[in-house]
Amino acid sequence: MSTSPSAVQPDVKKHLTSSILLWVRTDQPRQTGMDYWKGPHSGIISATPGLAEYRQIHLAEHNPGRWPVTDGVETSIPADRKVDGVAEVTFQSALSPLQGRKQTQLAYKDEINVFRRTLLYAGPPNSSRWYDVAGPGETVGARALVYLRRRDGVGAGEFRRFIKKQLVPALAGTGVLKELRTQTFLPWIEKLWDTPDVAHDNPDDQHFHASLILGFTDTASRDAFFTSKVIEELSNQLRPLASAIHAYDVAAALTYVRNGDILPGYEE
Template sequence: MSTSPAAAPLEVKKPLTSSILLWVRTDQPRQAGMDHWKGPHSGIISATPGLEEYRQIHLAEHNTGLWPAIDGVQTAIPADRKIDGVAEVTFQSVLAPLKGREQTKLAYADEINVFRRTLLYAGPPNSSRWYDVAGPGQTVGARALIYLRRRDGVGAGAFRKFVNEQLAPALAGTGVLKELRTQTFLPWLEKLWDTPDVAHDNPRDQHFHASVSLGFTDTASRDAFFTGNAIEDLSSRLAPQVSAIHAYDVTATLTYVKNGEILPRYQE
C-alpha cells in the first residue's frame, strides 16, 4: 500500500474549493430536477466571476454505499440523508468569492425550482488537494465520491493531518487511481449558505468533515478497488479516525468552468 521511498513525490495543487451537497425536490420526477440543475441552474453558477473551476457531480439514484462494512463505522448510506449531487466550486483566489455575490443571489432564487435541501461545506485556503495520479493520456471512466465523518475524540487538526499525510498517500499508492482529490472542511455553518425556501437541516451527528474524489479507468476498475485487498488496509487506517464513510457511485461529472474559462459545452 505504501509508495516506494525512491518514488518521486506526487505533484499536488492546493486550490480553494467549496462543495454544496444537494437534494432534489421529491414533489417532481427526480430526473426533472437533475436536468434543471444540469441546464438552467448551471448557467447561473458558471457566470459567477472569479471561478477557476465549476463542476457538477451527479450521484446515482440508488446509492447504498460502496465501502465494505467496518465494525463501528457507518458505511451504509441512510436513505433519508442520501445525497443526489454535489456542486464543486473552485475559486481563483481567497477574495474571489466576494466578486460573485450578485450572481449568488440569482442562484439563491433558482434553488427552490430544483432543490429541497442544500448544505455548503467550505474549507480554509490550501485545504483542498488535487493529486496528479493520472499518466499521460489516461482518462477517468468511473468515479466514487466519499464523505468522511470524524470520530468523536479526534481533533480537527489531527484529522486534517491524517487525510493529507496518511490517507491520500495510501490511496495514491494503490496505483489504480486516475483522479484523487481531497477536501477537509471548516465546521459547518448554516449562515454561509442560508438560501430562502430551501431546507438546511444538518444535525451535528450528521456533519461531514472531509471528502475524497476517486477516479478510475472504468467501472470494472472501480468495482475491483472496493472488493480488493487494498480496501482492507485503507479500512484499518480509517476506522480509528472516522465514524462514517459514505462512498457514493457517481453517474456523471460535468465540468462547466475550467482554468477560469466558461466552456461552450460542459465537459464530461
C-alpha cells in the same frame, strides 16, 4: 500495497473550493430535477465572477454505500440523507467569493425550482488538493465520491494530517487511480449558505469533515478497488478516526468552467 506515508507522494495543486451538497425535490421525477440542475441552474453558477472551475458531480440514484462494512463505522448511507449531487466550486483567489455575491443571490432564488435541501461545506485556502496520479493520456471512465465524518474526540488537525500523510499516499500507491481530489472542511455553518425556501437541516451528528474524489479507468476498476485488500487496510486505519464513511458511485462529472473560462458546453 504499502500504506506507509512513504509509499507515494504525488505532485499536488492546492485550491480554495466549496462543495454544496444537493438533494433534488421529491414532488417531481428525480431526473427532472437533475436535468434542471444540469441546464438552467448551471448557467447561473457558471456566470459567477472569480471562478477557476465549476463542476457538477451527479451521483447515481442507487447508492446504498460502496465502502465495505467496517465495525463501528457507518458505511451504509441512510436513505433520508442520501445526496443526489454536489456542486464543486473552485475559486481563483480568497477574494473571489466577494466578487460573485450578486450572482450568488440569483442562485439563491433559483434553488427552490430544483432542490429541497442544500448544505455548503467550505475549507480554508489550500485545503482543496488535486493530486497528479494519472499517466500521460490516461482518462477517467468512472468515479466515486467519499465523505468522511470525524469520530468524537479526534482533533481536526489529527484528522487532516492523517488524510494528507497516510490516506493520500496509500490511495496513490495503489496505481489504479486516474483522479484524486481531497477536501477538508471548516466547521459547518448554516449562515454561509442559508438560501430561502430550501431546507438546511444538518444535525451535529450528521456533519462531514472531509471528502475524496476517486477516478478510475472504468467501472470494472472501480468495482475491483472497493472489494480489494487495500480497502480493508484503509478501513482498519480509518476506524479509530472516522465514525462514518459514505462512498457514492458518481454517474457523471460535468465541468462548466475550467481555468477561469466558461466552456461553450459542459464537458464530462
